[in-house]
Amino acid sequence: MRFLSLQSHVAYGYVGNRAATFPLQRLGHEVWAVNTVEFSNHTGYGAWRGRAASAEQVGEIVQGIEALGQFARCDGLLTGYVGDAALATVILDTARRVRAANPRALWCCDPVLGDIDTGIYVKPGIDVFFREHAIPAADIVTPNHFELEHLTGRRISTLDEALEAARTLLGGPLSGPKLALITSLRRADAPVDLIEMVAVTHEAAWRVATPLIGFPIAPNGTGDAVAALFTAHWIAGNDVADALGKAASSIFAVLEITLAMGERELQLVAAQERLVAPPRRFTAEKL
Template identity: 50%
Template sequence: MNILSIQSHVSYGHVGNSAAVFPLQRLGHEVWPVYTVNFSNHTGYGAWGGSPIAASEVSAIVHAMEQRGALAKVDVVLSGYQGGADIADAILDTVARVKALNPHATYTCDPVMGNAKSGCFVNPAIPVLLRERVVPAADLVTPNQFELGYLAGMPVSSLDETLAAVDAVMAMGPRAVLVTSVHRPDAQAGTIEMLAADATGAWLVATPHLPFKANGSGDVTAALFTAHYSQHFGRSGAAQLALERTTASMFELLQHTHTAGARELQLVQAQNSYVNPQTLFAARQLR
């Protein structure tokens, strides 16, 4: 597949496109990154160099790619951290251009806003834009549980609430939802879960919880799930298959990073886990 990925870039470490591109390439996909920010490192360090990239520059890059005939070859558009509030228009215009040239192309939106521990860490205008304009244009969205609750406009803590919020988001337009972190009071101790749903059903998978924070893990998760799901888009069982494959790869990547005691994802060192993970997890069908 040809994947056009509109996300942030960091020179040091792995978040945004710096996290998503290599795993997708390792899976055999062609990836064309377009950057929304150009930073030295992710902002979790508290200090960084670089700056956001203007929406006009993003649009200019996409327009020039269209002149090369590239947009007609795009199978999937993937967007993540947007940087500025004006990037939404550039992304939506890109998706419209791609789909006009290739009606079979799909759009994945990773609605990066924040998380339950840190709260919202983006420009306050971005969550509103995501909910009102960007997510309704997406075929697949990959929020964490905090972001899911915001998009659905409801509290999300139990499994039933999570499923209800997924349904609410799908009613906005997306045909599939991946919830990259499910936290619920009745989950098995020492585990963390992910949930995937589309028109054919919903599945939940659990893995052991590794006690550390890994910036960029959501970006890799969204990229891997997008690749696996898009290859089987519209087919029964696609969500389950993509969920299981993504979970296996992500667990091994995080395990490798935790064992190394590293702050940044060991993205290159764990590369075989994207293609041939050895630790497999079975997803449970919820409906």
């Protein structure tokens, strides 16, 4: 398969395109990575160098790929961190162009806003762009727990609350995303030593749980990798449960290696064999 990926880039570490591209390539897929920012490292370190790409630059790169006639071969569009609200128009326009060339292409929108332990870490207005424009136009949306609460204005403590909130992102049955994937759910009515991912459609929902790995500082980029892996597996097999189980198994294997090596950044290269063939398999259950 072939993916167009508009996400952030860091020279050091693995978030955004750096977290999504290698796993997809290791699974045998082509990725056309367009970087929305060029940073030395992700912002979780508190200090970084670099800058956001201009909307004009990102748009020109996208149009250059389109001019090669490649959009007709694009199976999926991945979008994530948006460094500047000016990029909003470019992202929406890119989705329209890809779909015009290949109506079967799916858009996975990762509404990167923040996390439970950091709060919001994007510029003002980015959340409005995701809530009012990007999410209603996407096919798949992949918020983490914090982002789901922020986007829906709801506190989520139970599985039922999570399912209800996720379905508000789906909109009506004839418009809006086909599926919402909660990439990290931490609810009060679940064992404290587990972390869950939940996939929700209008008709059904699936849950997979993996052991919670205790890091001194949790690695960034897991959501970016999961969104890419899930999308690829879902497009390949059209099976939500299978895609959810495979994505969870792969990221758990990467996190195990990362902890064993004592690293703060996802060890995607060191764990590449386990990324493709995880030693421990987790199965998603239908709720």
